Amino acid sequence: MLFLQGAAYAHPNRDVLFSNINLSINRHDKIALIGNNGSGKSTLLKMLAGQLRTSEGLVKAESQPYYVPQIFGQFNDYTIAQALRIEEKMSALQEILAGQVTEANLSLLDDDWAIEERCHEAFAHWQLGALDLSQKLEMLSGGQKTKVFLAGIMIHNPEIVLLDEPSNHLDALGRGILYDYIKTTSNTLLVVSHDRTLLNLLQIVYELSKRGITIYGGNYDFYNDQKHIENEALNNDLKSKEKALRKAKETERESLERQQKLDSRGKKLQEKAGLPRISMNTLKNNAEKSTSRIKDVHAGKVDAIMQDLSQLRKEVADGDTMKIGFDDAQLHKGKILVSAENIQAGYDGKPLWNDPLSFQITSGERIVVKGLNGSGKTTLVKLISGSLAPISGNIQCAVNQSIYIDQDYSLIDNRLSIYEQAQHYNTGKLQEHEVKIRLNRFLFTKNEWDKSCENLSGGEKMRLILCCLTISNQAPDMIILDEPTNNLDIQNIEILTAAVNEYRGTLLVISHDAYFLAQINVERIIELNN
Template sequence: MPATPAVLSFSSVGFSWPDGSPVLADLDLLLPPGRAGLVGANGAGKSTVLRLAAGVLAPTSGHVQVGGEVGYLPQDLTLDVAQPVEEFLGIAPVRRAVRAIEAGSVDPADYDTVGDAWDVEERAVSELERLGLPGELLDRRLGEVSGGEAVRLGLARLLLARPDVLLLDEPTNNLDAAARARLYDVVASWPRTLLVISHDRELLERVDRIGELRAGGVRWYGGGYRAYAEQVAAEQSAAAQAVTAARSDLRRQPADRVEAERVLAQRRRYGAKMNATKREPKIVMGARKRSAQESAAKYQRVHEARLVEAHERLESAESRVHEDRTIHVDLPATAVPRGREVLTTRSLVLRTGAAVDLDLHGPDRVAVVGPNGSGKTTLLETVVGHLPPASGSVRVHVPVGYLAQRLDLLDDDRTVYENVAARAPQADPTAVRARLARFLFRGRVADRPVGALSGGERFRATLAALLLAEPAPQLLLLDEPTNNLDFASYDALVAALAAHRGALVVVSHDPVFLADAGVDRVVDLGPGQDTEGQM
């Protein structure tokens, strides 16, 4: 059968930022029709790949080709809060022209504007409702919508345009559970070509193939996330076995050479003995001597070649082993005795109007859920004192640490060590570096400026600054902590939370993460919901 033509192709593509920092080098990528996911470590260049495919960036070298119209939803959607939603969706001129004609206009310009798009408003309302948004949003401005609604509006704009190639960068960020389910349906039913970057395992189950961007290349795996994970695990097991075999072979080489030298020495002694006793003709002894010298040289060449081959096999095997190290920390100072008061509220009403009854004792782990705009982030901001309540009171009885969605805890101009040390001013510098090493910041890596870190490194540094602070945080507040995380950073977060022995309040729409974080209670801020429930 003929090969399926690629809809998207990268040929020896390189990209560097204006300051010369390289992101991609000689990248080859072929994407056939269908739905595909793209995964890889933070900083590997996934978002850059999508921006190059969308034409937002131009390659420094090589060529990018896309077959058809492209629709691109960036990770961070920049909006003009004063812009009407209808203009953002690209339907404002047609909508105005239709209304003018319905009011009696006979201006040819109005008819030219409408063209064949007489049903544009009906289609727009249909796409909005498909994504769980009300049709009346068409008459509002972008400043009146929440972050999750903005993401869905961005997707609705693309669906209305009906592109041949749909590019989505972390589209589930800030989406509540209902909105995620609707997005899953869009991805699963997309009839053309789609490439999505996501850490959301459930979303990645809806694609036909997954490409892993690693070491400057893309390796494709058939199936969704579970199939990808199984294939990677099998590859890593085989690679680990190959490393063990190669190391064993390398260790054996000196012993083989010693044995070869023993045999050669034995032959030389025999030849010397024959020469001393004159038991063989001179011509025979000369031939024996030359043969021994040639054998010695041949043995040496053979064993040198074997040693080189053993080193090459080991290097090849080690290159196939992923070095996604995990953090290992112990945080005894975060422990809170069971039953001790951690957080109390009294008749608390948030600025959003939501009434919240939330008391925490000991190492309680609570998830705050609810639709976009229900006040989840507002609750956390109220607990830490960044926002005042509309009425009632909230009191925190233990040291608190807050990880906001923006990850703006750190100073970009200071090093990782300086940021962490500033939050533990009484700690011994050697102890701070030892603790940082457990977050995988060893040696000179800890002395890099935060502004120069990759996304995954920045997240680990933020976790370190939060959890290693003094006094140790006995209440952690996390706002959508899995947004934009690669799988290694996700594992680092889960490991850190496992080491934290205090209370936890986490805002998240990711049920897999909530289970991994050990959440045992849910506070639902949605209308008509019970305030609390068990996981």
């Protein structure tokens, strides 16, 4: 149905992203493709969709896959019809209905007289309303753009569907529609996602890594259990090999000490016996050769163990080597930090919410702000942080220090290098080597310290922000996260989850990721209705 054989891809600068990838997907399979950021998941989907050529190997599909790309605003200059690849067909239909029944128009339409009706049905199904197909995508929200491409599945009715982070930017309603599609469709699916609720709806997990593709015959929870077993076995092997290395070095030392004692005793006996100098030299050379042979034997054993140990350490998950240590916020639990009474926001004189909002936020709480796309979640955060004033009502804030991590990671200064950014948060005046130790702990190695922050991925920027917070002398009273799991791979989501769970201050989260919210133990919901 859909397969890759010996596939490889190299960037234009000839850096190899992956090689010798073999993948086979049967009809009606529903498969999750997961892997760390930069492993090549999106590239692999584009190759299967026919949008990228392989550097080596073979790609084959029984029918043309329909590809839903990850949305970054790269389609803003497209009209909806262009993005859905139906512009020519819709134009031909309109001209035919206007009387221009030409061979060219009939050929373009290809007897698809129901195309316009399918568009209306698909848009209605995805809660998009009556969209104008000539409208530019730049006028739509991120969630609406994603829904447009998802609506294309109903419009094109393909057998094979490739989805790249389809739940990004979708609100709870949109995710519910997507989950229903995943559960009920007979399409063959290959899905790249970090949404663990979605991943649990898929039958098989393919993991893309430096070793190629590893198949796990179950959903994400099954995969996660198997990875824990593998990692536990790997850590046991690592400990065993480290013990063997210590033993080998100890044996080498003891053997050399024993040989040196024998050589010393032999020399004394030789001197006492009064052997000629030439005989003494011969015996000395033999003793030195014997010591050298012992060194070589043990050095070979130690080197072999060290090579095995080095390989095992490479296979240990990066996240397992990371230690995150937040200082506790200094506020006592239960102190009122934010008090809002009948607040209302608005634009162009129009109120944003049906009813004014009243609420309190106390120190140590974990709160999620929920609402449909466009309900004003980010606006509420700006009111709480003080960067926006309400048009009516009163809001008081007693937060001394808050950190707002938005979807664009604006806390990161793209003009700085990774090391310079870390030093910017070094309020406790850590020594240079201590800052670099923390960068290494967050997977930023020596080769990356001079790398510009502008070239970091979303996951890398989130990791760098977390690293900077640990470098900073004092944890903030409040951390605000705005859709924090968007564009992060599973590894970086787990790193973020671990960091959040170690934090003891107040947490305010905007997120539609139910799995993430459950893991960070959210206690209360502020629901927005409009």
